[in-house]
Amino acid sequence: MQIETERQRKVKTVPRVRMKALYRDWQLYLLLLLPLAYFIIFKYTPMLGVVIAFKDYNMFQGILASPWVGFETFREVFQMDGFYNALRNTFLLNFLDIVVSFPIPIALAILLNELRIKWFKKGAQTILYLPHFISWVIIGGMAIQLLATNNGIVNNLLKSLGMKVIPFLTEPVYWVLTYLFIGIWQSAGWGTIIYLAALTGINKDLYEAADVDGASRMRKIWHITLPGIKPTIIILLIINIGHMASIGFDRPFVLSNPLVTDVSEVISTYVYKIGIQSARYTIATAIGLFQAVVGLIFLLSADYISRKVNDQGIW
The missing domain is CATH 1.10.3720.10 (MetI-like)
Structure with missing residues (x-):
């Protein structure tokens, strides 16, 4: 029972330590947002276009509305x-x-x-x-x-x-x-x-x-x-x-x-x-x-x- 209590105490302490680190170094985290935004917008978001490989893509219908063809392509x-x-x-x-x-x-x-x-x-x-x-x-x-x-x-x-x-x-x-x-x-x-x-x-x-x-x-x-x-x-x-x-x-x-x-x-x-x-x-x-x-x-x-x-x- 004593061991379990200590574990619970440690679990509760971890978020506090993280919040203190975030508050102390908030400028660094703020600077990190720009490169993260770059990778999300220009690297990860375009990955959604991969579904075109499994569709009979029509530019007028768009990616989502184009019919699926599976692995035929x-x-x-x-x-x-x-x-x-x-x-x-x-x-x-x-x-x-x-x-x-x-x-x-x-x-x-x-x-x-x-x-x-x-x-x-x-x-x-x-x-x-x-x-x-x-x-x-x-x-x-x-x-x-x-x-x-x-x-x-x-x-x-x-x-x-x-x-x-x-x-x-x-x-x-x-x-x-x-x-x-x-x-x-x-x-x-x-x-x-x-x-x-x-x-x-x-x-x-x-x-x-x-x-x-x-x-x-x-x-x-x-x-x-x-x-x-x-x-x-x-x-x-x-x-x-x-x-x-x-x-x-x-x-x-x-x-x-x-x-x-x-x-x-x-x-x-x-x-x-x-x-x-x-x-x-x-x-x-x-x-x-x-x-x-x-x-x-x-x-x-x-x-x-x-x-x-x-x-x-x-x-």
Whole structure:
């Protein structure tokens, strides 16, 4: 009976403690309302539109009044050849991005961290960061001006040297390589910022102890630097794997052309053509929902495997 009374007393005390915390930090809670409102209005409320995937949507009837069709839309999607081509290209380009592009920011961050000349280090950081702030529309225009087969600056230079023209944007294999290279150039600097921030958290005493023991620079990178940023690497890798089924719209759209549609058509551009250009909103919503579910499965699977192997994950 005495134990039960103490429990009741604790239960009654908890709301009072919470109210005191709310009264003491009410300014912080008030500031939190704005981002919460943003996520509720622009992130969670639009999720109600997912029901379009299960309806024969008519814009004049609205979402609620449109008749239900169940999973018929998904059956139609899975019978479309263009969907499987876009899905294959999405997985392929994202996989190549992870294999080729993911390690680049790690290497750049380590190299910048090892530099001792401050003015050179700051200048290199600025040069690496700048492409991230350039619009993909501008980058696409630059790519055409530089790499076009007939009148691109690079191919004109190759012609003047008596060399063969390289079809950077018109041959599938060359297009994929160009896609990867431009993606690295645009995003590597931003990824480097994250790893440089992680590097600042490594205890400097470890490097001093390694110097005393006579460790070389490569030994210090391998045994101190890389283990120090390992949690950041794992988290970013899990997030990238979670995005395997999704891909940005801008990059493949601005670099694509009819000659390389077989490798450049991805889920995002396919949804744009189906949903916006063809006004088949039900099909586009079904593809988007499928993409989100597959991405969630990849994310949870990668996190589970990481926890089993390295005992580290997102949650």
